[in-house]
Amino acid sequence: MTNYTLADLGWSAFFSRQDVPDGTYPMRISSVHRDRVEAISPDGQHSLITAQSSGQLAPGDWVLAADGQVVEVLERKTLLKRGGAGNDARPQLLAANVETLGIVSSCNADFNLARLERYLVIAADAGCLPLVILTKADMDSDPHRFEKEAHRLSPLLTAIAIDATDPEDVKRLNAWCRNGETLALVGSSGVGKTTLRNALTGDEAATQGIREDDAKGRHTTTSRALVRTKAGGWIIDTPGMRSLALTDVSDGIAAVFEDIEDLAEGCRFSDCAHETEPGCAITAALKSGVLDEDRVRRWRKLKAEETHNSETLAQTRAREKGFGKMVKGAMARKRSERDH
Numbered sequence: 624m625t626n627y628t629l630a631d632l633g634w635s636a637f638f639s640r641q642d643v644p645d646g647t648y649p650m651r652i653s654s655v656h657r658d659r660v661e662a663i664s665p666d667g668q669h670s671l672i673t674a675q676s677s678g679q680l681a682p683g684d685w686v687l688a689a690d691g692q693v694v695e696v697l698e699r700k701t702l703l704k705r706g707g708a709g710n711d712a713r714p715q716l717l718a719a720n721v722e723t724l725g726i727v728s729s730c731n732a733d734f735n736l737a738r739l740e741r742y743l744v745i746a747a748d749a750g751c752l753p754l755v756i757l758t759k760a761d762m763d764s765d766p767h768r769f770e771k772e773a774h775r776l777s778p779l780l781t782a783i784a785i786d787a788t789d790p791e792d793v794k795r796l797n798a799w800c801r802n803g804e805t806l807a808l809v810g811s812s813g814v815g816k817t818t819l820r821n822a823l824t825g826d827e828a829a830t831q832g833i834r835e836d837d838a839k840g841r842h843t844t845t846s847r848a849l850v851r852t853k854a855g856g857w858i859i860d861t862p863g864m865r866s867l868a869l870t871d872v873s874d875g876i877a878a879v880f881e882d883i884e885d886l887a888e889g890c891r892f893s894d895c896a897h898e899t900e901p902g903c904a905i906t907a908a909l910k911s912g913v914l915d916e917d918r919v920r921r922w923r924k925l926k927a928e929e930t931h932n933s934e935t936l937a938q939t940r941a942r943e944k945g946f947g948k949m950v951k952g953a954m955a956r957k958r959s960e961r962d963h
């Protein structure tokens with residue numbers, strides 16, 4: 624039995640404005656399994672069956688339920704997804720309705736502007752507020768220089784240097800995970816995500832049982848993914864959250880590199896590669912010092928990666944569509960043979 628109000632669970636005007644038909648009840652998805660989803664509502668925990676594939680739901684989603692079934696998924700405030708691996712390039716839905724993406728990096732060799740920017744792109748594309756959490760501040764003589772460097776990447780981000788092993792210091796993160804607000808943490812292995820999560824939730828066992836999908840794509844997640852924080856908010860921790868590839872995030876790139884993309888509009892050729900073309904606005908801005916060369920290089924790299932992954936995604940979709948048509952065609956033929 625929980626004692627949460629809808630607001631405790633993260634319900635807000637954004638969701639109540641959506642149509643809630645009589646006889647259906649809003650619930651928040653805490654974990655997604657192959658054949659069912661776990662959800663929380665003010666009257667407790669529920670195991671729900673889904674009419675659509677459970678792959679179309681993510682932890683953090685708000686759904687309307689009736690008679691133990693998901694009737695509808697409410698429009699999401701934010702959605703974090705990642706590109707599929709290998710042949711299957713379809714994005715996987717990772718977490719929904721996350722207000723803040725905590726981008727965790729440590730104040731040492733892990734600190735890398737290109738990696739931070741990649742996560743900023745993901746946050747911008749998902750619609751989340753980016754919060755750069757710089758761990759291991761206790762191991763550096765001047766952790767604030769990392770904060771300053773991170774702040775230079777975007778005027779919209781907040782960066783804080785923190786000792787993740789000091790629960791008092793970690794309380795500074797409460798502002799992003801209280802009053803029903805949801806935080807998700809991303810970052811390389813060993814930067815302190817588990818340490819932070821445990822400090823914020825007081826929950827040592829929360830990751831136990833969470834495992835990556837295995838090579839055959841089987842869901843082996845056995846634990847909940849939406850975890851209550853001591854401050855009265857939520858942390859979403861799913862295996863897939865931890866390393867994110869760029870697929871289908873051109874809006875995120877455009878947001879983080881808005882100044883560069885605006886300038887590129889002024890190139891003489893609309894398909895300018897910004898290399899040797901005449902009339903290239905990017906080359907001109909680099910020459911005059913308006914743009915920083917390193918940042919432009921990082922932008923081009925992210926664009927190239929995004930384009931490549933999105934093309935693979937488009938090919939997969941086309942292949943599936945082709946396969947679907949083939950199956951439909953075969954079935955129609957069968958039917959007409961039978962009927963004649």
Ligand SMILES: Nc1nc2c(ncn2[C@@H]2O[C@H](COP(=O)(O)OP(=O)(O)OP(=O)(O)O)[C@@H](O)[C@H]2O)c(=O)[nH]1
Pocket residue numbers: 758759760761762785786787788810811812813814815816817818819865
């Ligand atoms: N001194 C110090 N140690 C830290 C800090 N943050 C994390 N550590 C240590 O770094 C190690 C790795 O931390 P984890 O929390 O397991 O890192 P993680 O990001 O969860 O790693 P994965 O589970 O591999 O993704 C642990 O031994 C932590 O105690 C910090 O701010 N200061």
Ligand SMILES: [Zn+2]
Pocket residue numbers: 887890891895896897898900902903904905906
């Ligand atoms: Zn150009």
